Every structure is written in C-alpha cells, then in structure tokens.
Amino acid sequence: MKLLEVKGISKSYKALQVLKDVSLDLYEQERHVIIGPNGAGKTTLFNCIFGTIPMDKGQVLLSGVDVTAMPSHKRVSLGMSRTFQKNNLFEQLTIEENLHLAFSSLKPYRRRLFRPLASYRDLAEDTEKLLKEWKLWDRRDRLVHELSYGEQRILEIMLAFASNPKVLMLDEPTSGMSVAETALTTQIIQNLPRTTSLLVIEHDMEVVFAIADRITVIHHGEVLITGSPEEIRSNEMVREIYFGGGALKDA
Amino acid sequence: MKKSEKNRIILFALGAIIILLLPNVLSTYGIKLTSELYIMSIFALSLGLIMGYAGLPSFGHAAFFGLGAYTVALVGKFVDSSYVLIVAAIAIGGLMALLTGLLFVRNSGAYLIMLTMAFNQLLYVLFYKLTDYTGGADGMSVSVRLDLGFGPLTGAKGMYYFTAICLLGVFALLYYLVKSPVGRISYGSKVNDHRMKALGYNTYWYKVFMYTVGGMLAGFAGALYGYYNSFVSPDSIHWGLSGQALIMVVIGGSGTLIGPPIGAAVFVILQNYISSYTDRWPLIMGILFIALVLYGRGGIVHMGQRLWAVLASRLKKTGGQSRTSAEQEGYRNEAP
Amino acid sequence: MEISTLMLQILAGLSYGMLLFMIACGMTIIYGLMHVMNMAHGSFFALGAYVTYSMVHAKLGFWPSLLIAAAVVALLGVVIERLLLNNMYGKMNEQVLITFGILYVVQDLIKWIWGTDILTIGVPKILNFSIAMGDIMFPAYRLFVIAFGILVAVALWYMEAKTQTGAIIRAGVDDREMLGALGVNVKLVFACVFMFGAALAAIGGAMAGPILGLYNGMDMEILTLSLVIVVIGGLGTWKGTFVSALIVGMIETFGQVYFPNFSMAIVFVFMVIVLIVKPSGLFGKGVTA
Numbered sequence: 112m113k114l115l116e117v118k119g120i121s122k123s124y125k126a127l128q129v130l131k132d133v134s135l136d137l138y139e140q141e142r143h144v145i146i147g148p149n150g151a152g153k154t155t156l157f158n159c160i161f162g163t164i165p166m167d168k169g170q171v172l173l174s175g176v177d178v179t180a181m182p183s184h185k186r187v188s189l190g191m192s193r194t195f196q197k198n199n200l201f202e203q204l205t206i207e208e209n210l211h212l213a214f215s216s217l218k219p220y221r222r223r224l225f226r227p228l229a230s231y232r233d234l235a236e237d238t239e240k241l242l243k244e245w246k247l248w249d250r251r252d253r254l255v256h257e258l259s260y261g262e263q264r265i266l267e268i269m270l271a272f273a274s275n276p277k278v279l280m281l282d283e284p285t286s287g288m289s290v291a292e293t294a295l296t297t298q299i300i301q302n303l304p305r306t307t308s309l310l311v312i313e314h315d316m317e318v319v320f321a322i323a324d325r326i327t328v329i330h331h332g333e334v335l336i337t338g339s340p341e342e343i344r345s346n347e348m349v350r351e352i353y354f355g356g357g358a359l360k361d362a
Numbered sequence: 363m364k365k366s367e368k369n370r371i372i373l374f375a376l377g378a379i380i381i382l383l384l385p386n387v388l389s390t391y392g393i394k395l396t397s398e399l400y401i402m403s404i405f406a407l408s409l410g411l412i413m414g415y416a417g418l419p420s421f422g423h424a425a426f427f428g429l430g431a432y433t434v435a436l437v438g439k440f441v442d443s444s445y446v447l448i449v450a451a452i453a454i455g456g457l458m459a460l461l462t463g464l465l466f467v468r469n470s471g472a473y474l475i476m477l478t479m480a481f482n483q484l485l486y487v488l489f490y491k492l493t494d495y496t497g498g499a500d501g502m503s504v505s506v507r508l509d510l511g512f513g514p515l516t517g518a519k520g521m522y523y524f525t526a527i528c529l530l531g532v533f534a535l536l537y538y539l540v541k542s543p544v545g546r547i548s549y550g551s552k553v554n555d556h557r558m559k560a561l562g563y564n565t566y567w568y569k570v571f572m573y574t575v576g577g578m579l580a581g582f583a584g585a586l587y588g589y590y591n592s593f594v595s596p597d598s599i600h601w602g603l604s605g606q607a608l609i610m611v612v613i614g615g616s617g618t619l620i621g622p623p624i625g626a627a628v629f630v631i632l633q634n635y636i637s638s639y640t641d642r643w644p645l646i647m648g649i650l651f652i653a654l655v656l657y658g659r660g661g662i663v664h665m666g667q668r669l670w671a672v673l674a675s676r677l678k679k680t681g682g683q684s685r686t687s688a689e690q691e692g693y694r695n696e697a698p
Numbered sequence: 699m700e701i702s703t704l705m706l707q708i709l710a711g712l713s714y715g716m717l718l719f720m721i722a723c724g725m726t727i728i729y730g731l732m733h734v735m736n737m738a739h740g741s742f743f744a745l746g747a748y749v750t751y752s753m754v755h756a757k758l759g760f761w762p763s764l765l766i767a768a769a770v771v772a773l774l775g776v777v778i779e780r781l782l783l784n785n786m787y788g789k790m791n792e793q794v795l796i797t798f799g800i801l802y803v804v805q806d807l808i809k810w811i812w813g814t815d816i817l818t819i820g821v822p823k824i825l826n827f828s829i830a831m832g833d834i835m836f837p838a839y840r841l842f843v844i845a846f847g848i849l850v851a852v853a854l855w856y857m858e859a860k861t862q863t864g865a866i867i868r869a870g871v872d873d874r875e876m877l878g879a880l881g882v883n884v885k886l887v888f889a890c891v892f893m894f895g896a897a898l899a900a901i902g903g904a905m906a907g908p909i910l911g912l913y914n915g916m917d918m919e920i921l922t923l924s925l926v927i928v929v930i931g932g933l934g935t936w937k938g939t940f941v942s943a944l945i946v947g948m949i950e951t952f953g954q955v956y957f958p959n960f961s962m963a964i965v966f967v968f969m970v971i972v973l974i975v976k977p978s979g980l981f982g983k984g985v986t987a
Contacts (some may be wrong), residue, residue: 161560187562199560201553212550216562220543227541274562419791421737421798465970468977472735472933475794476925477973483922484966491959601918605802612795642810648803655795656782 113172114139114308115191115278120159120169122152129155130332133169137278140305144319145312147329148352153312154196156329157282160310161193162186173278187216190277194267196286196312200255206266207251210238213273237273245269245299261292265299272307279303281311285318297321316353320344328352374534381526385519393518399630400525401586403623404532406610408579410622413611415540416572417552418467421475422482423607426455426577428599430584432489432496435594438506447506448585455581456574463573467566482601490596501595508589521590528586529623532579536619539575548572602644609651615661624662702834707951713840713909715947716847720902722924722943723854723936724895730934731867732888734783737797739899740921741804742771746900747907747916748812751819760822764904768897775896779889805917814914819907843905850898851940858936867891923950926965930972932982942980 115137122130129152137143145153159166162183171179178186201209211228214237215221220228228234242248245265255263268284284300285293297318303309313319319326319340326343328335336346343349385393405427412418430451437450466477489496496502507514508524515521539545551558551565558565588594597603606629614625629647636643658665725739746767753763782796820826821839828835858864866882903920910916927946931938946965953961972980 163560182559182564184559184562184564187560192562193560195557195560199554199557201550201557203553204550212546212558213561215543215547218543221547221563222544224539224542224544226543227538228543228546229541270557270561419794465973469973471791472729472794473929475735476929480922480926480929480966480969483918484962487962488959602802602805605798608795608798609802642806644806645803645810648799648806652782652796652799652803655792655799 112139112174113137114141114174115160115310116170116172117156117160118170118172120156120166120171122155122159122164122166122169128332130159130166133329133332133334135327135334135337137308137310139277139308142309142311142322142324143327144323144325145310145327145329146314146316146319147335151329152332153329154282157193157280157312161191161280187274187276191280192271192274192276192278193280194271194282194284196282198260198263198267200263200266200270202255205252205254206242206247206258207238209255209266209270210241210273213270214238217274241269241273259292261288261296264288264292265296268296268299272303276307279307279309281309281313283312283314285313285315293318374530378530381530382523385522390518393522395630395634397518397522397525397590398587399627400522400529401583401590402606402610402630403529403626404586405580405583406607406614406622406626407532407536407619408576408583409607410611410614410616410619411536411540411579412573412576414617414621415545415552416548416569416576417471417555418569418573418576419471419475420478420573420576420604421608422478422480422601422604423576423580424599424601424603425478425482425485426459426580427584427587427603427607428485428489428596429458430455430581431588431594431598432584433581434506434585434588435502435504436495438504438588442506442509444506444509444589448582451581451585451588452578453581455584456578459577459580460570460574463570463577467569467573479601479604482599482604486596486599486601489599497595499596501593501597504588504592504594506589525586525590528582532582533619533623540619544568544571609647611661612651613654613658613661615663618663621661621663628662705834706836707955708948709836709840709844711948711951712944713843713847713947714951715944716843717902717906717909718920718923718927718947719847719940719943720850720905721899721920722927722931723850723939724898725924726928726931726934726939727867727936728892728895729928731891733793734892735794735797736892736895737794737921738778738800738804739797739895739924740917740919741801742775742896742899743903743906743920744808744912744917745771745774745804746903747819747912748808748817748903749900750904750907751812751817751912754819760819764901767904768900771900772893772897775893776889779892783892784885801917801921805914808917809914812912817912819904819912821908839908843909846905854936923965926969928979930969930979932979935979935981938979938981 113136117133117135120130120133121128133152133156135143135145145156147153155164158164159169160171162171162178162181162185166179169179170177173186173189173191176189178189178191181189201212204212211234214234215228218231218234220226220231238251239248242251247262247266247269250258250262255266258266264284264287268281271279271281281300285296288296293315300309300311300318300322309322311322323340325337326340327337328343328346328349330352335348335352336343338346384396388396405423408426409420409423412420412423433451433454434447438447441447441450462477462481466474466481469477490498492498493500507516508521509515510524515524540549547558547563547565548568548571551563551568555565584598587598610625610629611622612625613628614623615621632650633643633647636646640646654661721739721743724742725736728734728736728739746764749767749770750760750763753766754760758766778797778800782800783793821837825839825842827838829838829841830836856864858868866880866887869880923946927939927942930946931940931942945968949965949968950961953964957964976982
C-alpha cells in the first residue's frame with residue numbers, strides 16, 4: 112500500500128519556478144532514491160513534503176491521510192521523519208542528550224514536569240540500544256563538535272530514525288563523506304529495517320544503486336522519469352544528463 | 363544516585379546552611395542588603411530561566427516584577443492576608459506573561475526583544491500616568507505587613523530568613539524543572555528550535571509555558587520586593603530594572619541556574635559599593651557589562667568552570683608526582 | 699473637533715511621524731543589512747538633541763549646532779561599530795547586549811553631563827513664524843520637519859533605486875554572503891551604513907528638540923516607539939517604516955487628545971493587531987531574524 116503520495120507539487124520563489132508539478136510515491140518496505148543535478152529542486156521538494164516550507168500547489172498524503180495543511184511536527188507524529196543536508200544537530204549537547212531529545216518526542220511523558228528526563232528507564236534503554244547498534248555507545252558522553260564529520264552525519268540519521276518512522280527522508284546522507292565513511296553509511300542504510308521506508312536524495316551513484324528499489328530523476332524542477340535501477344541506467348535522457356553532460360559521482 | 367547528583371545536593375545543603383547562618387555575622391545593614399540580593403536573585407533567575415532554558419530573550423521582564431509589586435501595594439489596600447497577596451502577585455505576573463507570551467513567542471529573537479520592550483514601556487507609562495490609582499511618579503506605600511500566620515515579620519532578620527527560604531525554594535524548584543522532560547525539551551528548543559520541530563515537537567507551547575513560569579517567578583520577586591521595601595514606585599516597572607536583570611544574568615552566566623544569583627550578588631554588591639562613592643554607578647556597571655560581553659565569554663560561572671578545569675588538570679599532574687615519590691618511599695622501606 | 703484644530707493636529711501628527719521615521723529607518727536599514735538590533739539608536743537620537751542644546755547655548759545658532767551634533771554622533775557611531783560590534787557579526791545575542799549596554803551607559807552619561815531637568819531648544823529664528831492657510835495658522839517649523847522627512851525619504855528612494863550603493867545595500871539585505879563574494883568592501887559598507895543611521899537619528903533628535911523638549915528617558919521612549927514602528931512596518935524595509943512611522947505619529951498625536959494617558963496603549967494595540975494579521979509587518983517580507 113502507498114505510504115507516501117506526493118501529487119503535483121509546484122513551488123516558485125518570486126519569478127523562479129523551482130518545482131513544477133512533481134509527483135511521486137513511496138510504498139511500504141520500499142527504498143526510493145531521488146537523483147538529479149544540483150539546483151534541480153530536490154531539497155525544496157523535501158521541504159515541501161515535510162512541511163518546512165509551504166507549497167504553491169500540490170498534495171501530500173501519508174498513509175492515505177492528507178497532511179498538506181499540517182505543520183511539520185504533526186507529520187512526525189504520523190510517522191514521517193527527515194534529515195538535513197547540512198548537519199542539524201544539537202551542537203552543545205552530548206550524543207546521548209541528542210538522542211534523548213530525539214526519542215522523547217513520542218514518549219507519553221514528554222509533557223511531564225516532575226521526574227528528570229534522564230531518569231526514565233525506557234529512554235535510557237532505547238538510547239543504549241541504538242547507540243550500540245550504530246557503534247557509538249563508547250562515545251555517548253562526547254559533545255557533538257568532538258565527533259568527526261562522518262560521525263555527525265550518522266548521528267543526523269540516528270536522530271531522524273529514533274522515532275521509528277514509517278517514512279524516513281534522507282537528504283544527501285553521504286554528502287561530504289570520505290570513501291570509508293560512505294561505505295559505512297551505505298551499510299547502515301542497507302541494514303535499516305524494512306518497516307521504515309526510505310525516500311533518499313543522493314548524488315553518489317554507487318550509493319544510489321546500492322540501496323535503491325526505485326529511482327526518480329528530477330531535472331529543472333520536474334520529474335523526468337521514475338523507474339527501476341536498470342531502467343534508469345539504460346535510459347537515454349538520463350545518460351545524456353549525467354554521463355554525457357556532466358558526471359554525478361562525487362569527486 | 364550518581365556521584366555528581368550527590369555532590370550537588372551536598373553543595374546545596376552547604377549553601378543553605380551558610381545562608382541561614384549569615385545574619386549572625388552581618389550588620390543590620392548587611393542583612394537588609396542581602397535580603398534585597400535574594401529578591402533580585404529570584405528575579406534574575408526568572409529571566410535566566412526563559413533566556414537560558416527556553417531561548418526567549420526578554421528585554422522587558424521588569425513588567426512582571428512591577429506587576430507583582432504593584433499587586434501587593436494595590437490589592438493590599440483591601441486584603442490583609444499575605445498568602446492571598448503573594449498568590450495574587452504570582453497569578454497576575456503569570457497571567458500577563460501567558461497572554462503576551464501567546465502572542466509574542468511565535469516571533470523570533472529580534473521581534474521578541476522589541477515586543478517585550480514595548481510591553482514593558484507600555485506598562486511603565488500606564489502605571490506612571492494613572493496617578494489616582496498608583497500614586498504616579500511618587501509611588502505608593504505598602505500598608506500591609508508580611509504575616510505568615512505567626513505574627514507580622516517586621517524585623518530585618520525576619521525578612522532575611524523569609525527571602526532566603528524563598529530563594530532556596532525557588533532554586534530547588536527550578537533545578538527539577540530544568541531537568542524534567544518539559545525543561546529539557548525547552549532547552550532543546552533553545553539550542554536548535556528548527557530541529558526540535560523536525561523531531562515532532564510543537565515547541566510553541568513549551569516556550570509559552572516557560573515564559574509563563576518566568577512571569578510567575580518575576581511577579582513573586584516583585585511581591586517580595588513590595589513587602590521588603592514597604593514602598594512601590596514606577597522604578598519597579600521601569601526598563602532600567604529589566605536591564606539590570608539582563609546584566610545580572612549575563613554577568614553570572616546564562617544557561618546555568620547558579621549564574622543569575624551570582625550575577626545578582628555581584629551587581630547588588632558592586633552597585634552598593636560604587637554608589638557610596640558616586641552617583642554614576644549605572645555608567646560604571648554598563649561599561650563593566652559591555653567589557654564582559656566583549657571579553658568575558660560566558661559570564662562568571664563559565665569562566666569559573668574553565669578556571670576549575672585548568673586547575674584540576676594542574677592538580678592531577680602534581681598529584682601524580684607525589685604518588686610516585688611515595689611509591690619510591692615504600693619501595694625503599696620494603697627493600698632490606 | 700473644529701476643522702482648524704483638526705488640521706493642526708494632523709500637521710502635528712505628520713511632523714511627529716517624520717521625526718520617528720528618521721530614527722526608525724536607521725534602525726531598520728541597519729537591521730536589514732547587518733542584522734544588528736541597535737538598542738543604542740535611542741541614544742543617538744537623545745545625544746543629537748542634547749549636543750545641539752549645548753551648541754545652541756554656546757551661541758552657535760541652531761543649524762551649525764545641528765550639524766555639529768550630527769557629526770559628533772556619526773563619529774560615535776563609527777567608533778561603536780568598529781570597536782564594539784566589529785567582531786560580533788553573526789552573534790546576534792552579543793550585539794544586542796552590547797548596544798543595550800551602550801544605551802544604559804549613555805543614559806547615565808546624559809544625566810551626568812546635562813542633569814535631570816527638562817531642557818528646551820528654541821525654534822530656529824528663520825522658521826519661527828506661521829503660514830496662514832485660510833483661517834488656520836500652520837507653524838512653519840512643523841512644515842519644515844515634514845518637508846525634511848519627505849526629502850530624506852526621496853533621497854533614500856533615489857539611492858536605493860538609482861545608485862550603485864543602493865543596489866549593493868539592497869543586495870546585502872537579501873543575501874549578505876553575496877556581498878563579500880561580489881568583492882564589496884563589506885567593512886566599509888557596514889561602517890558607513892551604521893554612521894549614516896546614527897547621523898540621521900541625531901538630526902531627528904536635534905529637530906525634535908524644539909517640538910518635544912529634552913528630558914531623561916527620551917532615549918528609551920523614542921527607542922520603544924521606533925521598535926514598534928519597525929515591527930509594524932516590517933524589519934528591513936524602510937518604505938514600510940515610512941508608512942508605519944506616519945501612522946504611529948498620527949495615532950500618538952490624536953491619542954494624546956482623546957486618551958491622554960493611553961496613547962501608547964493604543965499604539966501597542968494597533969501593533970498587536972498588525973502582528974496577528976500579518977506577522978512580518980505591513981510590508982515585511984518575512985525576514986527571519
């Protein structure tokens with residue numbers, strides 16, 4: 112069943128039309144990757160889907176529910192989550208504290224006034240479990256700025272994943288990463304449970320083909336084509352844009 | 363219970379004991395000054411709470427302080443009970459903070475600063491001009507005495523103990539508030555509001571809540587001031603007082619609970635000291651304040667923390683040396 | 699209200715609005731370009747008035763005094779911008795606190811130098827007459843203030859729309875990082891803009907002298923009104939400031955007539971209404987602070 116339906120999103124900034132009638136969807140258990148040249152409007156698309164910015168036209172349906180008019184935080188409670196292209200972490204806090212905040216958003220005690228947040232056992236357990244899975248448990252007391260860029264990027268994903276979302280949107284998860292970090296992150300993404308469907312923006316074609324079930328190509332704010340990895344790889348127009356006109360793969 | 367938690371409780375108890383024993387070594391004047399210090403500490407804490415733990419910079423917090431003070435003065439003409447008056451002051455401070463907060467908090471830092479200043483100025487002008495009700499520029503006396511059920515607290519010592527206990531109580535209350543889920547989430551909102559929203563929090567209501575608590579506490583401090591001073595004037599709702607609170611929070615260290623009281627102490631003591639030599643203490647305090655913002659990097663608490671960290675690492679080195687020599691001693695003693 | 703009184707009130711409202719415009723537009727341009735919320739702007743206004751007072755009392759004549767005051771405050775503005783604000787761009791909290799500290803310091807400085815009594819500056823002789831239009835006698839000085847305000851607005855419009863400096867500033871308001879990328883000497887631009895804003899506020903203060911008088915607390919009063927005007931008009935847009943300054947000037951003036959103690963409250967309520975209906979101000983583009 113379709114988890115996420117995006118219908119006809121259009122968005123303009125003054126005279127510039129950034130998105131034109133963009134539609135796509137995401138099924139359960141699916142990994143759908145969005146690719147396209149820089150400036151094609153991909154992050155703007157994420158912003159519209161998530162509710163960060165308002166769209167001019169269009170509709171967003173989450174599990175059949177129309178969330179178009181809902182503020183972002185409401186969409187999260189319905190099972191959406193996202194990462195950001197530029198790290199958007201709690202810089203002054205430790206990794207552990209970052210995750211506490213991420214996990215607490217759906218906990219029943221998030222409006223309580225009396226017990227210290229850190230004393231809730233389930234919060235500690237959830238945090239420990241996730242940190243151990245992603246190999247950051249030893250560093251849990253470190254402040255964010257003590258982490259390497261790659262580790263921060265991984266924390267970025269962890270924060271979004273903490274709410275156990277149905278739809279997880281990753282915005283260029285491997286941007287700025289070294290080869291080793293990219294490989295590690297690709298593995299992490301591949302190992303994510305299928306109960307969380309992924310909508311991913313990526314530039315690194317190796318990563319794209321390693322994780323994608325379906326690929327959508329966006330060019331000049333419009334959907335060029337949506338299809339399986341093989342279809343995309345062999346498509347004439349796509350080859351023209353990427354392999355003819357300019358390489359996509361990160362240097 | 364973690365060790366740091368235990369340490370904190372011990373420190374708090376120590377602080378409480380010192381505070382309660384202090385009147386025995388202070389002159390009457392010193393006792394009165396320290397009482398005022400405690401009241402200003404509560405006021406500074408109320409501002410430190412919303413600025414440091416909710417990311418709401420207010421340049422008009424004296425609005426709620428003044429409302430609290432005038433509540434005691436005005437309502438005190440009709441009602442005697444100290445409990446009723448103090449609760450009324452807290453309620454009015456909180457209510458006005460809630461109403462303005464609902465409207466203002468939606469806006470970002472710059473707008474919030476402007477709006478809080480405007481509201482403060484508005485109240486000042488109102489209280490200044492409604493001479494028939496408030497005595498205008500001349501102020502009005504507070505005819506009620508603080509009476510908690512065992513006789514009026516008229517002496518300096520009585521006021522001292524009362525304000526001290528109030529401060530300790532407020533401090534403990536805030537300690538648990540900032541650790542609670544609501545407190546931590548508000549703090550998260552201060553660190554990165556955008557991400558908090560993306561994590562699913564409706565940060566608006568958390569901020570409104572914290573702002574209301576800030577208003578309630580400021581109203582409480584204002585009420586205490588009314589009793590302490592037995593007199594209330596528009597100075598209690600003047601933007602200069604908002605500025606003072608801001609200076610206290612910044613000098614002491616925003617983002618900590620111990621910072622604002624320390625800042626209040628420094629401010630009150632310095633002001634007292636300087637004003638005995640010259641009328642120009644606002645000028646001097648202002649210059650010190652600017653210097654601190656430029657070079658201080660975080661206020662007294664943060665400077666103290668860094669100093670402590672430097673000292674601690676030095677101590678570790680010398681500790682290591684003496685251990686080695688002791689080992690050597692032991693070794694020598696063991697050898698036949 | 700009689701027609702003649704009404705007309706005079708409108709005149710008073712417009713001239714007051716122009717004075718407010720002169721200080722508020724400096725604030726909004728400085729904020730729009732440099733993201734500095736300059737709390738000390740009220741101080742510039744007050745200092746402009748007080749320095750003019752001293753110069754007038756040194757027998758210097760109104761106009762030379764005004765120019766000297768503007769120069770002194772402009773210099774002060776440059777010093778503040780270079781020494782104190784220079785390293786703080788991007789750290790908005792620190793900037794606000796510093797300018798606030800300056801406001802605090804200058805207020806006491808004024809008390810020290812000029813005392814706490816209310817002072818006055820006489821209307822400059824050359825304008826000390828009234829123009830008769832029908833039955834009504836319009837004070838020429840007020841007309842002058844209005845004319846000057848319009849002149850400033852026209853000059854700003856011209857500079858923004860027709861000159862390169864204006865284009866640079868407009869670009870800078872939209873995207874500050876682009877300025878540096880364009881090879882513009884950002885430091886120079888910032889210093890000049892700040893200085894210009896300060897000088898304009900000082901001129902406004904000097905011109906306000908004969909109308910409002912000089913008193914302790916005028917810096918804070920004018921600052922609050924400016925802030926309200928900027929909020930209503932929209933941060934970063936001086937056109938919005940022009941319109942809202944005139945509106946606020948009118949509300950304050952007429953408010954004084956009908957509700958003498960509550961004119962500030964009326965202005966405040968108006969601001970609240972604007973904020974509810976259009977959170978970024980009447981002309982604001984949703985500039986995020």
